[in-house]
Amino acid sequence: MTAPLLSLSGVSRHFGALKAVDDVTLDVPTGARHALIGPNGAGKSTLFKLVTGSMPVSAGTVTLGGTDVTGLPEHVRARLGISQTLQHSSLFTTQTVEQNVLLAAQRRHGSRASLVPRRQAAARERVDGLLADVGLDHRRGSPVADLSHGERRQLEVAVALACEPRLLLLDEPAAGMSPAESARLVELVRALPETVTVVIVEHDLDVVFALARSVTVLHLGRVLLTGTPEQVRASDAVQEAYLGTGRESLFTDTAGPAALGVG
Numbered sequence: 650m651t652a653p654l655l656s657l658s659g660v661s662r663h664f665g666a667l668k669a670v671d672d673v674t675l676d677v678p679t680g681a682r683h684a685l686i687g688p689n690g691a692g693k694s695t696l697f698k699l700v701t702g703s704m705p706v707s708a709g710t711v712t713l714g715g716t717d718v719t720g721l722p723e724h725v726r727a728r729l730g731i732s733q734t735l736q737h738s739s740l741f742t743t744q745t746v747e748q749n750v751l752l753a754a755q756r757r758h759g760s761r762a763s764l765v766p767r768r769q770a771a772a773r774e775r776v777d778g779l780l781a782d783v784g785l786d787h788r789r790g791s792p793v794a795d796l797s798h799g800e801r802r803q804l805e806v807a808v809a810l811a812c813e814p815r816l817l818l819l820d821e822p823a824a825g826m827s828p829a830e831s832a833r834l835v836e837l838v839r840a841l842p843e844t845v846t847v848v849i850v851e852h853d854l855d856v857v858f859a860l861a862r863s864v865t866v867l868h869l870g871r872v873l874l875t876g877t878p879e880q881v882r883a884s885d886a887v888q889e890a891y892l893g894t895g896r897e898s899l900f901t902d903t904a905g906p907a908a909l910g911v912g
């Protein structure tokens with residue numbers, strides 16, 4: 650079995666009496682395509698914050714590649730290879746598409762690197778590759794303000810990848826995307842190298858089932874089930890957790906990823 654890149658052991662986060670994340674233990678192997686799902690308020694975003702370090706745990710340990718990062722601040726965890734796309738855009742809207750990715754690449758390698766012409770050329774080449782990967786090469790000179798919602802989400806993925814992550818956390822990347830944009834996102838994530846481990850929080854379960862090889866279902870802060878997409882779809886407990894959310898049918902119909910046209 651592949652060694653876990655990310656290990657959570659007894660991770661909890663309390664807000665007063667509310668246990669937003671409650672004793673979560675989870676191993677995410679290197680190269681995984683792992684989804685974190687659950688109804689609204691299940692604790693998904695909070696758990697992401699505990700992994701990135703933007704919020705401290707109340708209890709438990711977070712380990713990345715065998716290193717205990719629980720006490721480390723967010724920027725140090727980022728340097729160790731954790732990168733996140735955010736639900737709320739963190740892009741520089743007055744800058745162009747290309748500038749946003751270049752800035753992220755320069756931050757990764759230190760601003761001094763941008764003064765060395767050879768490194769500058771390498772960074773530009775990398776930016777070209779990333780923009781092609783996310784399908785935004787034709788928009789490179791456009792200010793972010795001119796992009797559609799879906800294009801912004803594509804750019805956020807390019808910015809996150811420019812940080813050369815070992816662990817890429819995608820927080821609702823398909824939110825507000827058209828079906829065509831969602832399909833493109835699925836293709837993009839599928840094409841990422843196995844050196845990038847992906848954990849995705851996503852409400853669009855067609856996207857989840859098209860991408861994930863393993864799924865953890867959170868409910869009321871606790872792990873309800875971790876298993877294959879098939880096991881999750883077949884679980885009565887998961888269907889019950891989703892009762893009344895309007896998304897139950899995704900566990901009972903057979904359309905799944907085909908609904909996105911990505912097979």
Ligand SMILES: Nc1ncnc2c1ncn2[C@@H]1O[C@H](COP(=O)(O)OP(=O)(O)OP(=O)(O)O)[C@@H](O)[C@H]1O
Binds near residue numbers: 664687688689694696
């Ligand atoms: N800073 C905070 N202070 C108090 N309560 C919080 C805070 N952040 C989250 N919560 C609560 O913790 C619980 C889990 O919230 P969280 O946002 O992690 O859920 P989620 O699964 O990401 O939900 P959604 O799918 O709606 O984004 C919710 O009850 C929420 O109201």
